Amino acid sequence: KFRTIMHERTPASGKTGTNITKEEMAAIHNLKNNREITILPADKGRTTVIMDTEQYEKQMNEMLQDRNTYEVLKRDPTEAKKRKLKTILKQLQEEKKIDKQTYNHLIPTANIIPRIYGTPKIHKPGAPLRPIIDSMGSVTYNLSKFIDRLIGRGLIITVQPEQEGSIYIVKRINRSIRRLSLHGSSSNTLELNCIGPF
Template sequence: MVKESDAKLFFISEECIHNSITKKKTAIEIKKYKQLLERREQEFKIIVNQGWFKNETKTKIPKNIEWLLSLGAKFALHFASSQFPLLDCITEGEDIIQTLGEKNDQEIARTQLTHMIKKQKNKKLNTVGQTKKFLKKNSDMLILDADKGNVTVAMNKNDYKNKMQQFLNDITTYNILKQDPTSKLQTKNNNLVDKLFKGNVIDSVEKTKLSTFTATAPRIYGLPKIHKQGIPLRPITSCVNAPSQNLCQYMVNILKNLTKDSIYNIKDAISFKEKVNNAYIFDDGKLVSFDVVSLFPSIPVDYALEIIKEKWSQIEKITEMKKSDLHGNTQVPTKRQQIFQT
């Protein structure tokens, strides 16, 4: 008979041995898995440019998924995995192989073609599937474009919502409306377009383009400013399919002629570099840059209209519109932005 105390010691010893073996096996399997990942990354030439992707979450993202996300929102595959043109690739590849004179060269080319198709198919399509599963599993993660630098940013969804809510809580900038004004704004837009048409400012084709009957309210979203401490968001209001989107673009094409020849207007960063490239700064001088907070929403509407009045002699040369068409019944909003709260 075995004593109870000896039996307990035996089972404790066996459990320790079991845990030790399991721990060693787990470590070996993890090492093998990492080695396989490294081999796959080398085989597929998966290289993540750290300047193209920034992970602001606590979740570890696999390297191949980072690689795909770092390609940006404009990157897209030409086909889904089920639509991969395998037969077309083989057929067209065989046509090229047949141009080789030696049979041995043909066989080598076929082998190379097989490996090439397999690598490209697995590299892109398998990674796309893994990325979809990863993002579905981590539903608290958002993939966004950075404000500058063409960088993809992974951000926690709650952090994004909290930062966006800070903008909307600013009562000096945003005003909560009791009902959606989209329908009224659409009617007002169409009345203005009809007035321009009757005044022979626009023709029937332009009237059709500027009129809208399926408008939706503008949508606000934020772009992370990864170049600033704390990763603040830049609020962007998308006016795609907004009531006056087309009419606003029509006015932009007219008014932009006022600034295109201005000595204070810079087309882009390249133009600025060329302008200051040979500039001389004295030893006691400094070159400074000013960043205006909320530049466009901060422009007083009534002041902008006064400038247009002063420059009307230039505008009337490029449009049939009358000054009264622009300034008639103009109401300056008391708030720069408005929110419809359901």
Template sequence: MSTPQQFKLPKRLESEFGRMALKNFRSLEFMERKLARFRNHLHFTMHCKHHGLYPPSLSLKTAVKGPHAQRIIQNTQHLLLNERIRQIYYTINVTKQRISDLDESLFTCLPVDVYTDVKNWVTHASEAEFSKCCSRQKDKFSRLESKQKLSRSDVPVSQMSDDATVETACHLLGNTSNKAAELRSDCVQVLKQSKPPPSNISKEERAALRELKEDKDITILPADKGRATVILNKTDYQDKANDLLNDTNTYKPLKRDPTSMYRNQLIEVLQSLRDEGVINVITYRQLYPTSSDTPKFYGLPKVHKDACPLRPIVSSCGSITYNTAKFISKILSPLVGSTPRHLKNSEDLVTKLSAIKLADNESLISYDVSALFTSVPVDESLFIKRVTLTTSLSISTLCIPQLSLRLSERTISV
């Protein structure tokens, strides 16, 4: 929903940054709306192609009768439809390039906060245009489908094996041929007219599942291990979660939400890396925090342990550091398994244990670390990572150690 501040954005651009900034802003908004329309247009046209329908603007008529004339008309309509698809793709690519140029121009001349407001404005405009066009195209397709009948002909695929897929058949027929398009249309109609298979659960079981779903006094969630489903009383789940959060050695309450402060700090780091040439503009935009969602805390029950404690999980999807964390993960992934103490899986553990010979006075002992991830020392971890990144030749050729260290330090502090 638009806010009063957004309505003042065009005037602010003109008064503070000149008419050229306002012109580029309006052009960017126009191009985003145009891109939304043509994406809908592409979806509508591809839908027509897969269902063997032709829009009224491409439907041809002739006074010449006979099956040969009908085949000529059908082939011509199919060629025209393919040409329209090609032209739509071309228009989309040109529009994307124009949007990229306008975005680059605004990015270089506007402050970060104003640029963010501009992106939010054009994103809202694009989504509104896409939704409006989508509704209109759906109605248009429904009317077209009710008026126009599918034209079918026999498809010579009888020599294929029973387990051959539709796309394999289309490939053998030629993906761009009329026969392949007709085969896809036939398959679509068969699927639309087919009945769903019988349910693998009884009516009573389905009613029980619905009753569990509607019960507000329980919580249904997956187990930490074993692919089991756990049903807990909601009060028990909340008590277990509060027991974790009340651990003052690991968690502490905050007086206010620090998300905006951490977001500004991360932006400063990214800007300095961009200005120093460590990252380019494309990488900067990929890592730029566009979302400010707070990470979500939840717990997964450990059914293999007494009292069924919860494993704390903090989901950072959509948070300010999510894109940065993904970027760092790709850089650090080659380090995984580079130490002799690394275990790939349970099979690797069995293999290594089988090679160990114990004396009569020796025993194997296993340890379980409580709250492993929250107990990892941050400073020591950064030091080890710095040494490994700067000394490993295989890693240094695949990543930028300076970038990884500076980003990870800022991400961990956040």
């Protein structure tokens, strides 16, 4: 009976319904194709921001002009990095430090160059842009995900600031770092995430 009801309520095309009217759909389509505006997620707060494209590109170009942070390259380094990574992975496999499956997963196949874009910090005066690097499909993308999973197996400390004083929290973190060191880790990465600080 359930399958019969579902069949009767599902359009013949197999597509599900939508609660967006034709007028709203047309408006969304027009916004998407309007080259004069750029639609971006805000840096925080799950908010969508609509910026003037000219202003957005101006801010991004000004950011990239900072020669203390960014360097102009004379040639595309993608192929060289790809060859170097293949050599390193091959060596790791030959030394039995990674297996064949891991090697095949990490070996770079794409030549996509990482892209940069900015997300507006709407909580700050002037809404400056935070640079975000999108490396999906790049030479080191699979390697980055692999390393991230390894690091992610580290230690998670949960504290309740409203119940535990700051000195007690610092002592707990120090004890945890010493415990990691005793387990033979010579290099540790510590990340502190403050959830709901206000």
